[in-house]
Amino acid sequence: MVRILKRIIEGASWTQSVPEHKPPYIERLTKAINNREKVILYGTGDREGICGISILVLVLRYFNSDVEYFVVSGNESEDALRDLVRRHIDFFSPGLMITLSDKVTRAACDAAGDEEGLVMAIGVRAEERSLSFFKEDLSLVGNVYQLSELLSSYYNTRNFMRYSDLVYLGAPAGIPAGNNERLYRALGSEQLECTTNYGLCAAKAITRGHxxxxxxxxxxxxxxxxxxxxxxxxxxxxxxxxxxxxxxIAKYLQNLTLC
Structure with a gap:
């Protein structure tokens, strides 16, 4: 905590400044939250994708959003992904679909057709047909966290800070990190020591915190x-x-590793 306070004193900002006018991606997210629209998340099943999906699920649930998530391997054909998204559109009638994969973004845009505001891409270069939030100096999970930070600032809450441990754990190794990404990872390292995430607490107990x-x-x-x-x-x-x-769940996963 002392190190965190020191960063604040030295000028590191906890929250991004709130623009006078909402960016389109924030406008769309707040509309979905406030109107209780069904939100569907799509991401990949690697560690970074898992942490990115988890952050968004936790943030959206905090704002009482109606959210479902689906995991893809990334190896599916575009036709298969497009059919999957179409089935979800028919079954769930979502107001917003958030994608954390460029391949899924293309498939979702194709499935959405001319319907505007249905697809939003986060952390990936988006198609012109979708809304997007993408910062080149951030990893996928860093993009997710920064968007959560900005969204939280509009609701005047800092609840997002507790999810920085998932940035630290999910960020890929070997990728150069910009200033914001380094800050998020540093905060996440400290947050992990006192995490309130039940899943991470269980994982820490099994792995002895390594x-x-x-x-x-x-x-x-x-x-x-x-x-x-x-x-x-x-x-x-x-x-x-x-x-x-x-x-x-942690015990089940532990047993899987022993198989």
Whole structure:
């Protein structure tokens, strides 16, 4: 906490300044939240995708949003993804679909047709047909966190700060980080020490708090048959509000690693 306060004193900003006029992506998100529109999230099943989806699910649930998430492998054909999104549109009638993958963004835009404001891409270069939030100096999970930061500023809350531990754990290694990304990861490292995330608490207990162990624990096994199912299970562990359920899921995942 002392180090965090020092950063504030030295000038590191917790929240982005709120523009006088809402950017289109914030306008669309706040509309979806305030009107309780069905929101569907799409992301990949790797560790960064899992952490990105988890942050968005937690933030949107905090704002009482009606949200569902779906995990894709990224190896599907565009036709298969387009058919998947169309089925979701027919079944859920979503007001907003948020994508964390350029491939899914293209498929979602094709499935949405001429309907404006239905598709939003985060952390990936978007098609002209979709709204987008993308900063080149941030990783995918860093983009998700910064958007959550900006969205929270419009609702005058700093609740998003508790999710910085997922940025720290989800950010890919070996990618040069800009100033904001380094700050998010540093904050996440400190947040992880006192995390309130039930899933991470359970993972820390099993891995004895070793960072590499936690990262490995929330990374699906490289198994094409069960990887997507494991990704969904990990997201459930990271987003549940039930401590007992988080512990049960963590024990299940631990048993998988022993198989």
């Amino acid at each position: 960072i590499d162990g936690i990262r490995k624990f929330i990374t699906p096994k490289d198994n094409p048959v069960g990887a997507l199912d494991n990704s969904r299970i990990i997201i459930e562990m990271l987003t549940t509000g039930d401590g007992n359920r988080a512990e049960q």
